Amino acid sequence: MSGKPKLHYFNGRGRMESIRWLLAAAGVEFDECFLETRDDLLKLQKSGALLFQQVPMVEIDGMKMVQTRAIGNYIAAKYNLYGKDLKERALIDMYVEAIIDLDELLMMYALQPADKKEQYLANIVDKATNRYFPVYEKVLKDQGQDFLVGNQLSRADVQLLEALLMAEEYKSDILAKFPLLQSFKARISNVPTIKKFLQPGSQRKPPLQEKDLPKVMKIFNLGH
Amino acid sequence: MAGKPKLHYTNGRGKMESIRWLLAAAGVEFEEEFIETKEDLEKLRNDGSLLFQQVPMVEIDGMKMVQTRAILSYIAAKHNLYGKDLKERAWIDMYVEGTTDLMGMIMYLPFQPAEAKEKNLALIIERATARYFPAYEKVLKDHGHDYLVGNKLSWADIHLLEAILMAEECKPDILSAFPLLQAFKGRISNIPTIKKFLQPGSQRKPPADEKFIAHVKKIFNM
Numbered sequence: 001m002s003g004k005p006k007l008h009y010f011n012g013r014g015r016m017e018s019i020r021w022l023l024a025a026a027g028v029e030f031d032e033c034f035l036e037t038r039d040d041l042l043k044l045q046k047s048g049a050l051l052f053q054q055v056p057m058v059e060i061d062g063m064k065m066v067q068t069r070a071i072g073n074y075i076a077a078k079y080n081l082y083g084k085d086l087k088e089r090a091l092i093d094m095y096v097e098a099i100i101d102l103d104e105l106l107m108m109y110a111l112q113p114a115d116k117k118e119q120y121l122a123n124i125v126d127k128a129t130n131r132y133f134p135v136y137e138k139v140l141k142d143q144g145q146d147f148l149v150g151n152q153l154s155r156a157d158v159q160l161l162e163a164l165l166m167a168e169e170y171k172s173d174i175l176a177k178f179p180l181l182q183s184f185k186a187r188i189s190n191v192p193t194i195k196k197f198l199q200p201g202s203q204r205k206p207p208l209q210e211k212d213l214p215k216v217m218k219i220f221n222l223g224h
Numbered sequence: 225m226a227g228k229p230k231l232h233y234t235n236g237r238g239k240m241e242s243i244r245w246l247l248a249a250a251g252v253e254f255e256e257e258f259i260e261t262k263e264d265l266e267k268l269r270n271d272g273s274l275l276f277q278q279v280p281m282v283e284i285d286g287m288k289m290v291q292t293r294a295i296l297s298y299i300a301a302k303h304n305l306y307g308k309d310l311k312e313r314a315w316i317d318m319y320v321e322g323t324t325d326l327m328g329m330i331m332y333l334p335f336q337p338a339e340a341k342e343k344n345l346a347l348i349i350e351r352a353t354a355r356y357f358p359a360y361e362k363v364l365k366d367h368g369h370d371y372l373v374g375n376k377l378s379w380a381d382i383h384l385l386e387a388i389l390m391a392e393e394c395k396p397d398i399l400s401a402f403p404l405l406q407a408f409k410g411r412i413s414n415i416p417t418i419k420k421f422l423q424p425g426s427q428r429k430p431p432a433d434e435k436f437i438a439h440v441k442k443i444f445n446m
Contacts, residue, residue, distance in 0.1 A: 051359055052322050063314060069293065070317035077310055086301055090287065093294035098276045131276055 024197035026079035248421035
């Protein structure tokens with residue numbers, strides 16, 4: 001009997017957050033094992049549990065899965081969030097890959113030196129509002145449907161919602177010019193499993209606080 | 225009627241090279257349209273051909289596909305190089321992500337500041353020999369098969385061969401501690417479609433030289 005998936009990461013968003021979103025959207029309960037110190041990571045590495053010595057790692061269906069995209073792909077396919085055929089899958093992949101690029105940009109903000117932060121933020125806003133959001137706005141406009149691909153909820157919708165909410169944390173009116181993304185945001189937020197995940201007390205993690213950054217840098221040996 | 229896939233990129237490896245490898249291994253003929261100048265890139269953007277204003281872009285089966293991984297996944301699935309079920313696919317994805325990370329480090333080396341080059345090269349060699357190659361050597365050792373997943377050629381094998389050859393360009397004896405990977409390299413290189421791709425005159429691209437790097441930086445405003 002395979003138990004619940006078990007997530008190994010630090011107690012924060014990072015690269016594990018999109019996996020938490022997917023599992024939650026699919027209605028899958030999961031456990032979490034948090035890395036608190038560098039020793040926790042070293043211990044996990046020494047145990048041979050990490051194929052490439054890195055987290056995220058998710059124990060699922062008898063596998064110790066690593067690599068964020070591989071894990072996301074598996075969960076999406078298993079829980080029917082990956083379209084109905086190869087072409088829908090291709091579209092979902094294209095949309096998701098771009099969202100991952102945007103997520104990377106957002107994630108790296110915290111690691112920028114203080115004097116570079118303002119310029120970096122301007123770049124995030126520029127890319128979000130000129131490169132990425134217009135594409136999804138247009139997809140929704142052209143199709144006139146509730147979801148991005150195949151008229152049913154997919155991984156692309158879940159990950160886009162996650163990105164929209166994260167972007168709004170950086171600039172609260174970032175969706176001002178995108179009416180269809182605004183209604184998309186409301187609609188997908190109301191999907192019951194997602195609505196539940198968005199409520200306090202869920203396993204959704206808050207944005208990284210400045211005070212927690214040194215701890216994270218230490219665990220991952222960053223800034224050396 | 226679907227014509228040959230058409231690849232839009234610069235005349236060099238970059239992010240398109242893995243796509244060339246996969247198509248070639250699958251025995252699929254493809255055409256290439258090279259971006260030579262900034263204007264070429266602007267034209268593609270202004271035509272609306274690039275979903276996120278970026279290349280690689282591959283015209284395939286009526287789609288203008290972008291995003292390297294999306295393109296690779298599509299080709300792998302279409303040509304039976306993605307395993308037989310969800311779990312085999314999961315392993316292939318994990319292995320490919322590892323080789324992607326390693327090749328990414330090698331690809332970006334020429335774009336790093338010159339003074340960091342020696343340090344970065346040392347890091348590449350360390351990662352290759354202490355993190356990635358041991359993982360793949362162990363996979364081959366544990367199951368004793370010719371291929372990484374499912375006892376059958378998959379995208380993971382093709383990608384690993386590409387990574388091995390790239391790593392050897394950084395350090396020719398980089399496989400010295402990995403006998404199974406050496407045998408793997410010999411074996412996969414001999415697959416007819418791949419053997420053909422490895423011969424001079426194929427669409428495989430050479431490593432970027434200084435002149436090409438300068439050229440690319442200009443086109444992409446780097």
